[in-house]
Structures are given as structure tokens and as C-alpha cells.
Amino acid sequence: MHTIAMFSTQAYDRAVFDTLLDSDNILGENARNAISITYFDYRLTKESAALCQGFNTVCVFVNDDVSADTIDILHQQGVTHITLRCAGFNNVDINKATQCGIAVSRVPAYSPHTVAEHTLALILTLNRKTHKAYNRVKEGNFALNGLLGFTLHGKTVGVVGTGNIGIAVIDILKGFGCKILCYDPCPNESIVGPNVAYVSIETLLSQSAIVTLHCPLNKESHHLINDHTLSLMPKGAMLINTSRGGLLDDKAVIRALKSSHLGYLGLDVYERESELFFSDHSLDIISDDVFQRLLTFPNVVVTGHQGFFTQEALDEIASTTLRNILVIGELLDGDVSDNIVNIT
Numbered sequence: 001m002h003t004i005a006m007f008s009t010q011a012y013d014r015a016v017f018d019t020l021l022d023s024d025n026i027l028g029e030n031a032r033n034a035i036s037i038t039y040f041d042y043r044l045t046k047e048s049a050a051l052c053q054g055f056n057t058v059c060v061f062v063n064d065d066v067s068a069d070t071i072d073i074l075h076q077q078g079v080t081h082i083t084l085r086c087a088g089f090n091n092v093d094i095n096k097a098t099q100c101g102i103a104v105s106r107v108p109a110y111s112p113h114t115v116a117e118h119t120l121a122l123i124l125t126l127n128r129k130t131h132k133a134y135n136r137v138k139e140g141n142f143a144l145n146g147l148l149g150f151t152l153h154g155k156t157v158g159v160v161g162t163g164n165i166g167i168a169v170i171d172i173l174k175g176f177g178c179k180i181l182c183y184d185p186c187p188n189e190s191i192v193g194p195n196v197a198y199v200s201i202e203t204l205l206s207q208s209a210i211v212t213l214h215c216p217l218n219k220e221s222h223h224l225i226n227d228h229t230l231s232l233m234p235k236g237a238m239l240i241n242t243s244r245g246g247l248l249d250d251k252a253v254i255r256a257l258k259s260s261h262l263g264y265l266g267l268d269v270y271e272r273e274s275e276l277f278f279s280d281h282s283l284d285i286i287s288d289d290v291f292q293r294l295l296t297f298p299n300v301v302v303t304g305h306q307g308f309f310t311q312e313a314l315d316e317i318a319s320t321t322l323r324n325i326l327v328i329g330e331l332l333d334g335d336v337s338d339n340i341v342n343i344t
Helices: 012-024 030-035 050-051 068-077 096-098 112-128 130-138 162-177 201-209 228-234 250-258 289-295 311-328
Strands: 002-006 033-039 057-060 083-084 103-105 156-160 179-183 196-198 210-213 237-240 262-267 301-304
Touching: 002 162, 002 311, 012 033, 012 311, 030 301, 033 311, 050 068, 057 311, 068 096, 083 311, 096 103, 103 311, 112 130, 112 162, 112 237, 112 262, 112 301, 130 301, 156 162, 162 179, 201 228, 201 301, 228 250, 250 262, 250 289
Parallel strands: 002 033, 002 057, 057 083, 083 103, 156 179, 156 210, 179 196, 210 237, 237 262, 262 301
Antiparallel strands: none
């Protein structure tokens, strides 16, 4: 029996993984006899890692703490594989996992159009102020004052990061008739064409009416958006982040909002979201003053890491995650080398 400890699980995680295990897509009728998943609704931390005694694999999500201290404890418990049911792995100490001989795998691409479409939802909501219009109409207020937007057609949009999600965003923006400037340390020249060009990050920021972030979080990209880079953006520009919260220096963003230099902000992620997102805090007093300050601005829209949340994406995440577990655990033949983050 291959045993899996899955942390930070919600009801929809259990439903999609259980449905997949009961199907014929992975191991057929013997799936339940070969795999056992124990679901934990709380995060993996160095404290909860002690629960992993006897588990072969630990499955984690974006806000689990897979630091060196946590990995030490997992190693002591006999864990040989950490699998992420997401693309980013900035919350995992890869060097420590490698030293301990623990394989790390991820889901590098799952329905990129899912996040791309949510990105456009944030852009259009902020621009046309549909969230405000919805509340007005419910109250019988049909006045248009304060709801003025702009035409997206013909605008210059900067896309930072041209991986699968960034490319999906570009394809949608082309349909809107936008001019697209791209920045990526590793350019994908195949996407260059009419109204799509690679430029420096400085040029992108200074010439774009909208900037949308689709890059991983690492040492180089941490606080990519800061006082200096915000100052390069045109007054009144829009900033969208559906990637990782740590790409933004949120205090610098607040300063730019207060001065009206930044015109719009759309967030699906937040640097300290692990204490907030994926839980109901409607009856709690939220002590994060920075987050609360962001919510006070009328030109800010925040969603709670919802960008990935479609049925198609959940199915693909579950399928790839289980395949990673089964192949690395030698329960299934196949090649998942593109999904492995480290070499043990």
C-alpha cells in the first residue's frame, strides 16, 4: 500500500481525488488497494509534519510550509516524495529535499486558460467597474456617474512572464485588439508577431496601460514590483497579479495607490495569504493591517487565490499529481521527468 498524506485539503480536493481513484483512468479496479490517501484540512508545517510517520508521500499546496525544518522532520518520518498539486514550488526548500534524498514533483501546467481567463476577468471588472454596478443596480441605483471605463481595444498591455499562462493571456488579449509587450528572461520567440514584441522590463512598465504578472517567485523576482518599478509605470496604469503574492512589495503598492499614481489593482494572490485564503474569516477580526488597507481602496479588486478554480483545472491537477506519485513510487510505468523539480 502506497500511503499519501495530503495537506491543506478542501471538500473539492477530496471529491476530485476520490473520484479519480474510483475510476479506471489510473490503476483500474485495484486503485483503492494500491493507494491510500489521508486528508488533512490544515497546513503542513514543522509541527504537523510529525503526523507523517508511515507515509511514503506528502502532497502539499501553495501555502504549505515545506521549509528545511519541515523537510528534516519529514525525512525522519520516512517520507521519500513531496508532490505539489500546483505549478509553483517557492515554498519548498529544494536543496534540503535533495540532501535528504526526497524527490519533489509538481504540476507544471494545468489548464493555463483557466488562470488566463481569471486575469481577464479582473482586468474587465476593474475597468468597467462591474462589481460596483452590480451593487448599485440591486439598490435601485442606475446612475452611471463613477462607472466610466476605457476601451481595451488598441491599448498596450505588458505581460511579464511568457510561460503557458502568459501565452494564454496573450492569445486572449490579441482577440481584444491589444498591443502586447512581453518580458521574460527566457524569451519564446515563437509568440513574436504583429502587435507582440519582447522588450526590456523598463520599457514594458513605462509603455503599458496594463501590466499583468505571470512569472514564478524566486530570488530574482521577489518584490519585482516596488517603489522604483511602480514609478516607471504611467500615471493611472492598471496592475494585475495572479501569480504569487511575493512579486509585489505591498507597502509600495499602497503608497502608489494613495498618491493615485497606480490607477487600478487586481490581486488573486497576496504575500501573506497563508493566514487568510481558503478559509472563512467572515466572523473573525483580520489582524493583517496591510491587507485590510488594500481592501479600503475603491480601485482595488481582490479574489482569494481563485484563478485556478475550475472543474477542468482540478481534474488535471489531480490526474497529474496522482500520476507523479504512482510513477515515482514505481507503481505505474511512465515518464514524469518534466514534472520533477530535483534530482535525488
